[in-house]
Amino acid sequence: MRLNLRFGGRLRLLLLGAMALLASHGKELAAREAAHEPNKHMNGNQEARVAGYLHGDGKYNVLPVPAPLLGELAAATLTRELSGLVEPTVVVRAARLAQLHDLAKTADAFERVLRLGESTALEVRRSTAAIGALTWLGNEPQRSAARQRYLELLRRSDVEVIRDALLDAAYSLGTPEDADGLQRALSGAAASLKRKIAELKTPEQEAQIANLEIRLDRIEEYIGREVKGLERANRLREEILRQEDNARQLGNMVALYLEVHPQGTRRLADWAALRLVRASDRSKAAALFIEAAQAHDRTEPSRQKELDLVKARALRAAVFLGAPVETDIHVWLGTAPDDGTDLLALRPDWHYPPPHAH
16 A cells, blocks of 8 residues: 555655755765765675675666665775676676765776776676776776777677677767767678678578578667667757756756656666766755655656656655655655665665575
8 A cells, every 4th residue: 555645744844844954954964975974874784785786696686786885895895896807797786886886996996807808798798887987987097998998899899799788888988979989880780781681692591681681670770779869868968067057957967867857768867866976066966856756746646656656766866865854754765665776775774685596
């Protein structure tokens, strides 16, 4: 049964109170974050949670990025995990964790991973995860090296096979040039298939022709859907980052994260989350999430599930960013469904299944 959070207007009063607290204690919140002060959600088995996330069975289970974390300890744990011949899946998860928690001290570890090179599609995925991490966390030489590796992969790899990994890297790099490079590489692969099809003319080769035509259709569809989507995303991100009005910029990012922006996508939601945790005024971002929760705190039977999902996502994000919300709101969040997919959420008690657990 869905918990009615309205309490005859009580939630609205609680949210207004939280906004007032944010307004009066924003500087104190920022100072506490800068000092990495542990909060009341922190528990003592952080290393176990990070290990569970990195190595847990993700085939049948959702593995949300652990939060909250103490930055210094998390960076040390990740650096240690990335020190050997690390599995590609671990690098992908480690990159997501480091990006969310802005663990710049892990950049050297991801640079070392990039130097491992790649001879298989899985190892390419490992490298593109490291490219993404270095784009967010690295210094200028490291970011430049990450981009150069991306360009090398476009030139020397089978882009038809690794296109998803390359798309991930292009989203992280975020420039029109990177998107153009991916489109050129895929268009080149499509042209090669067309040439092969033209060379096959005998009836005995019909099955081979049909297979090549299927591959060609998939590449052309990928360019039209995924690469064009990347280009649209890049234009929107550039437009938002150019906005001089900080409140308007934060508002667009909040809308993107909540997936209520008219041009929003899940990839843009993730980008917005990473920008918001790096915002200079996290208290303002938290206040905007509380406003969004208020806006979705209403009864509309035909849209109730959608409204409650957005409201819960907004409240989780507000708490993640440090909003001092009332106990009743925490109680409601504890009863709201949580499938583990919200990136900005504190889950100190989430259970991470061991590898290959079923």
